[in-house]
Amino acid sequence: MAVCVAVIAKENYPLYIRSVPTESELKFHYMVHTSLDVVDEKISAMGKALVDQRELYLGLLYPTEDYKVYGYVTNSKVKFVMVVDSSNTALRDNEIRSMFRKLHNSYTDVMCNPFYNPGDRIQSRAFDSMVTSMMVQVC
Amino acid sequence: MADAALFEFLHTEMVAELWAHDSDPSPGGQKMSLSVLEGMGFRVGQALGERLPREMLAFREELDVLKFLCKDLWVAVFQKQMDSLRTNHQGTYVLQDNSFPLLVRMASGQQYLEEAPKFLAFTCGLLRGALSTLGIKSLVTASVAALPACKFQVVIQKS
Numbered sequence: 245m246a247v248c249v250a251v252i253a254k255e256n257y258p259l260y261i262r263s264v265p266t267e268s269e270l271k272f273h274y275m276v277h278t279s280l281d282v283v284d285e286k287i288s289a290m291g292k293a294l295v296d297q298r299e300l301y302l303g304l305l306y307p308t309e310d311y312k313v314y315g316y317v318t319n320s321k322v323k324f325v326m327v328v329d330s331s332n333t334a335l336r337d338n339e340i341r342s343m344f345r346k347l348h349n350s351y352t353d354v355m356c357n358p359f360y361n362p363g364d365r366i367q368s369r370a371f372d373s374m375v376t377s378m379m380v381q382v383c
Numbered sequence: 384m385a386d387a388a389l390f391e392f393l394h395t396e397m398v399a400e401l402w403a404h405d406s407d408p409s410p411g412g413q414k415m416s417l418s419v420l421e422g423m424g425f426r427v428g429q430a431l432g433e434r435l436p437r438e439m440l441a442f443r444e445e446l447d448v449l450k451f452l453c454k455d456l457w458v459a460v461f462q463k464q465m466d467s468l469r470t471n472h473q474g475t476y477v478l479q480d481n482s483f484p485l486l487v488r489m490a491s492g493q494q495y496l497e498e499a500p501k502f503l504a505f506t507c508g509l510l511r512g513a514l515s516t517l518g519i520k521s522l523v524t525a526s527v528a529a530l531p532a533c534k535f536q537v538v539i540q541k542s
Binding site: 299321351358 | 426429430432433434436437439440441442516517518
């Protein structure tokens with residue numbers, strides 16, 4: 245279960261950022277911000293490597309003592325960053341991938357919404373409820 | 384099969400509607416309608432550029448993106464691939480379609496040549512929108528020599 249989910253636009257400003265225990269919000273925002281550097285590093289490394297397969301899922305970006313940060317980048321250079329609790333029984337890779345896939349699908353739906361202007365903050369309630377379903381339940 | 388016809392009819396009506404209200408035949412008024420059409424195509428292209436490459440792997444370079452446009456985007460919208468893609472390797476690409484579905488019903492030859500650009504504006508916007516979502520700023524223009532073949536010229540803007 246994720247503790248914080250963020251959607252970052254191509255120009256590296258947040259389109260959507262939400263964390264669950266709302267008192268340590270600032271700490272999560274900072275974590276997401278620092279993880280952007282790691283994301284950029286991975287993207288440029290992918291570009292230089294002569295690998296045929298270029299995956300969208302970036303995997304574990306960096307672990308801290310309490311949290312692990314995962315990243316995913318779309319073809320339109322929109323980045324999804326997810327922070328999960330380390331104390332949780334380690335979530336399998338497949339589960340993280342499926343969470344990112346759901347995020348990507350919901351983001352695509354938001355883009356197709358005629359009332360949404362690309363580049364604005366995401367205010368869709370459907371997107372909100374999808375993210376809530378992924379986040380850890382704190383009473 | 385029916386889906387293709389629906390889009391064609393909708394597109395024809397869009398063009399007709401924009402031109403019906405435009406009682407100002409001067410080039411200024413015409414340009415407004417063309418930019419409205421292009422703007423519509425742009426927004427649709429942005430959404431398509433997000434939705435279509437979803438299951439695909441990341442694009443490695445500009446040429447990959449253009450190939451995606453010619454194959455996947457064209458097939459999704461017009462049920463056929465682009466007939467040819469040429470480039471001068473300096474940021475200009477020419478996409479040629481020898482029987483463009485939106486023009487194929489109009490004529491095949493020189494008749495209606497002056498009316499053709501109206502029907503290409505939306506598609507130019509579509510290409511520009513998809514390119515912009517995929518991270519490429521561009522300028523797209525279309526030209527018709529003989530219906531229903533048309534060429535789309537994409538010039539990449541290096542910012």
